[in-house]
Amino acid sequence: MPKRLDIRLIAPSGYADDHAARERGVERLLAAGHTVHGADVLERVMLRFAGTDAERAADLNQLADPGVPLPHLVMATCGGYGAISLLDRIDFDGLAARFLDESCVLVGHGDFTVLQCALYARSAIGSLHGPMLVADFGAPYLRENTWRHFWHTVLSPRTDMSWTCADDQRDLLVEGTLWGGNLSALCSLVGTSYLPRIDGGILFVEEVGEQAWRIERMLYELKLAGVLERQRAIVIGGLGGQRVSEYDNGYDIDHALQRFGKACNLPILRGLSFGHGGDKWTLPFGAHAVLECVAGTATLSAFDYAYAGAANGGPVASA
Structure with missing residues (x-):
């Protein structure tokens, strides 16, 4: 009999206000044969957050407690804002020691990028x-x-x-550490010890609801901070939600990326769907990856990362 996954929910950012959606999410995981723990975090509300800073940090810190069994998978309930206020409360040393000996996989996107960066920078997770x-x-x-x-x-x-690139995308082949996430979350960590220093990386970024000029400005922030000079390529996901005003004189996200592409001197690939939006690929943060583009078709292969299949004889999930 294939082994199913133990899944623990955490709520490090905003609260889950869509009751029907959260019930459907839990029901689908249970229907696939998994065990779901921590559903109580779905009930917490404090202002716009899923509980106090202490409560939300405790969701993560319990994973550092040797007396608490580690699940196979830790899943964020939703994004929003709030993870950055937890960073000074997280037991990074305890998490590093625990994750060194046991397999546990964390997943999320959006504001969760803050925690992904911090966990990698401070605990190599x-x-x-x-x-x-x-x-x-x-x-x-x-x-x-x-x-x-x-x-x-x-x-x-x-x-x-794999995905289709723009017609004018040049062929390329690079490899390095795959990392990144939500653009504004990444920029919020610039100048702190919570942003990983990754040399020879493949950086992926996405955003939603930000104007084209804000996207360009945040990319420049990463460039001027010296982050991009250590990367080998940038993969850009969805950047939806922009509004073009009369003052923009036609300047839109395509112009923003064209302008920035000339300034950063890095290959920039668009078209991969991740982060916000409907259909999305799952990207292993911290994996070794190979990125190739040939005749307008890009492929990204990632390996050497933590995965739940390595734990307890290899659990198998319904897919």
Whole structure:
């Protein structure tokens, strides 16, 4: 009989206000044969957050307690804002010691990027930039591609994805450490010890609801901070939600990326779907990756990352 996953929910940022979606998310995980712990975090509300800073930090710090069994998978319920206020409260040394000996995979996106960066920078803990309980697994329509690729990545030591690039994209082949996430979350950590210093990296970024000029400004922030000079390529996901005003004179996200591309002197690939949005790939933060583009088709292969299939004889999930 294949072994199922023990999943623990955490709520490090905003609260889950869509009751139907959160119930659907839990029900789908249970229907796939998994065990879900920590559903009580779905009930917490404090202002716009899923509980106090202390409560939300405790969700993570319990994973450092040797007396608490580690689950196979830790899943963020939703994003929003709030993870940055937890960083001074997290037991990074305790988490590093615990994760060194046992296999446990964390997953989330959006504001969760703050924790992914901090965990990698301070504890060398990799994670998955992927779907979350409410918006993804609790959506009225479950995206089959998102579901299948997520479980494949959770349970396998390697994951692959491919997509179509722009017609004018030059061929390239690079490899390095795969990392990144939500652009504004990354920029919030510039100048702190919580932003990983990764040399020879493949940086992936996405954003939602920010104007084109804000996107360009945040990319420049990473450039001027010296982050981009250590990277080998940038993979850009969804950047939806921009509004072009009369004052912009036609300046939009395409112009912003064209302008920035000339300034950063790095290959920039667009078209991969991750982070916010419907269908999404799951990207292993901290994995070794190979990025290739040939004749307008890009492929990204990631391996050497923590995955739940390595734990307890290799659990298998329904996908």
